[in-house]
Amino acid sequence: MKKLLKLTALMSLFIALSFVPTNNKTIIVLDAGHGGKDLGAQTDGFAEKDYTLAIAKQIVRQNQNKNIEFVLTRDGDQFVSLNERTEKINAVKPDLVISIHLNNAQNKDANGIEFYVSNENSQYDKSMKYAEMLSENFGNSIFNNRGVKDNRFHILRNSDCPAIIANIGFVSNRKDRDYLKSEGSKTEIANKILSFIDSLNH
Numbered sequence: 248m249k250k251l252l253k254l255t256a257l258m259s260l261f262i263a264l265s266f267v268p269t270n271n272k273t274i275i276v277l278d279a280g281h282g283g284k285d286l287g288a289q290t291d292g293f294a295e296k297d298y299t300l301a302i303a304k305q306i307v308r309q310n311q312n313k314n315i316e317f318v319l320t321r322d323g324d325q326f327v328s329l330n331e332r333t334e335k336i337n338a339v340k341p342d343l344v345i346s347i348h349l350n351n352a353q354n355k356d357a358n359g360i361e362f363y364v365s366n367e368n369s370q371y372d373k374s375m376k377y378a379e380m381l382s383e384n385f386g387n388s389i390f391n392n393r394g395v396k397d398n399r400f401h402i403l404r405n406s407d408c409p410a411i412i413a414n415i416g417f418v419s420n421r422k423d424r425d426y427l428k429s430e431g432s433k434t435e436i437a438n439k440i441l442s443f444i445d446s447l448n449h
């Protein structure tokens with residue numbers, strides 16, 4: 248009997264081990280906000296949809312960590328509905344989704360970067376942890392940092408994985424907009440996001 252137990256234990260160990268994934272890739276979905284007919288926030292011919300896509304592509308281009316795999320919810324200027332986005336995200340089953348947006352406010356003085364998570368997300372604790380890590384990476388180095396807030400956006404509530412929205416500056420604020428339009432801003436922002444993603448897989 249003892250022998251049988253031992254054998255059973257050994258076999259279940261073998262079965263458990265055979266299910267350990269052999270690749271330890273970290274899969275990140277980059278969700279470039281808006282697209283196509285949905286321009287997002289806009290001022291002076293500057294459209295949010297173009298910038299969010301440019302940032303997502305810049306992140307992929309600048310990545311040097313082979314253990315990180317990126318999936319984009321859109322890779323061109325096409326309209327993708329929120330449902331289509333979360334369907335894709337949940338099919339991919341990533342380790343994290345980062346939805347990239349810009350902010351917009353009536354008050355033209357409002358400025359800075361802020362991050363959203365939702366307590367209706369099934370992996371709220373992880374989302375919060377990641378959002379705080381990403382926020383810390385930015386600090387106040389580029390933008391005034393408005394920190395991590397709770398929100399009920401579709402992407403956050405309906406992704407079955409940790410999910411963050413990064414609102415990278417205000418289109419409605421002159422200073423933020425000038426920075427976003429500047430030559431090096433995409434590289435700089437992509438670097439901040441990448442160093443955070445890097446810390447998830449070494």
Ligand SMILES: [Zn+2]
Nearest residue numbers: 280287348349
């Ligand atoms: Zn947006």
